[in-house]
Amino acid sequence: MGVEAGTPVTPPGTDIEQNMEGRGVRREILSVRGLSKRFGTLQVLRDISFTVNSGEVVVILGRSGSGKSTLLRCINFLEPVDAGEIWIAGEKIDPRRSNLQRLRQGIGFVFQHFNLFPHLTALGNVTLALRVVKRISKDEAQEIGMKALSQVGLAAKASSYPEELSGGQQQRVAIARALAMNPDLMLFDEPTSALDPELIGEVLNVMESLAGRGMTMIVVTHEMGFAQRVADRALFMHEGRIVEEAAPAELFSNPRTEEARSFIGSIL
Ligand SMILES: Nc1ncnc2c1ncn2[C@@H]1O[C@H](COP(=O)(O)OP(=O)(O)OP(=O)(O)O)[C@@H](O)[C@H]1O
Numbered sequence: 430m431g432v433e434a435g436t437p438v439t440p441p442g443t444d445i446e447q448n449m450e451g452r453g454v455r456r457e458i459l460s461v462r463g464l465s466k467r468f469g470t471l472q473v474l475r476d477i478s479f480t481v482n483s484g485e486v487v488v489i490l491g492r493s494g495s496g497k498s499t500l501l502r503c504i505n506f507l508e509p510v511d512a513g514e515i516w517i518a519g520e521k522i523d524p525r526r527s528n529l530q531r532l533r534q535g536i537g538f539v540f541q542h543f544n545l546f547p548h549l550t551a552l553g554n555v556t557l558a559l560r561v562v563k564r565i566s567k568d569e570a571q572e573i574g575m576k577a578l579s580q581v582g583l584a585a586k587a588s589s590y591p592e593e594l595s596g597g598q599q600q601r602v603a604i605a606r607a608l609a610m611n612p613d614l615m616l617f618d619e620p621t622s623a624l625d626p627e628l629i630g631e632v633l634n635v636m637e638s639l640a641g642r643g644m645t646m647i648v649v650t651h652e653m654g655f656a657q658r659v660a661d662r663a664l665f666m667h668e669g670r671i672v673e674e675a676a677p678a679e680l681f682s683n684p685r686t687e688e689a690r691s692f693i694g695s696i697l
């Protein structure tokens with residue numbers, strides 16, 4: 430009652446949640462097939478294959494230099510690959526022909542160092558791409574931006590500049606910035622490793638709540654508690670290969686390869 434049939438319940442422009450599906454619904458978001466990548470003579474990725482379905486959270490672990498960041502950058506088409514295929518939503522992407530800017534709009538990227546613009550407020554950072562890339566009107570961008578900031582618990586800091594925010598708050602703004610673009614997939618590259626220990630929890634909590642609402646996420650992190658609580662699967666990389674793929678608890682308690690065993694021993 431009160432709501433006519435066909436009337437949207439949420440007002441237009443506030444549809445950030447539309448890509449957050451219930452965890453029961455599964456469709457393929459990303460498929461990486463036989464991906465290989467060299468930098469000069471250094472083979473950084475070797476025949477990487479895996480699939481991520483909607484609503485899944487996949488954690489990637491591995492030693493420094495094992496290729497984790499490069500893999501995320503290839504998935505976002507920031508690095509060209511030498512061999513292999515990347516499929517997004519069931520479509521094989523040819524980077525020479527596809528509209529990469531449009532594809533990247535569907536993939537949020539959160540970096541270790543938040544990469545906020547110091548001369549823009551939190552809201553200014555969150556709305557910039559909405560204005561410039563998506564060409565959304567100022568009012569609508571601000572509405573979407575405020576909703577994204579609310580989702581990371583920072584609506585009250587909308588007019589603060591990055592230097593007025595803690596590292597954890599800055600990273601939450603960076604998450605809101607990615608979220609505001611309404612991505613189908615979010616990539617996180619060690620989002621808490623630059624933070625003081627007491628600030629890590631607030632960022633992990635925000636990520637956990639996104640996961641709980643069904644956001645599809647690939648997270649490079651060594652936060653084992655987060656991985657076990659939140660991730661459906663963990664991929665362990667060694668020298669450019671995925672050498673183990675398992676439920677996080679399984680990987681941590683019962684690693685099958687010597688490489689994973691010694692790595693997990695080192696982060697415990
Ligand atoms: N642009 C580049 N040019 C040349 N070599 C690169 C480049 N980017 C990365 N590499 C090399 O590729 C390898 C993999 O790097 P990558 O950053 O993907 O590792 P990582 O697993 O993310 O490591 P970390 O845990 O330290 O972040 C490293 O040996 C690195 O030195």
Ligand SMILES: [Mg+2]
Pocket residue numbers: 497498499618
């Ligand atoms: Mg890295």
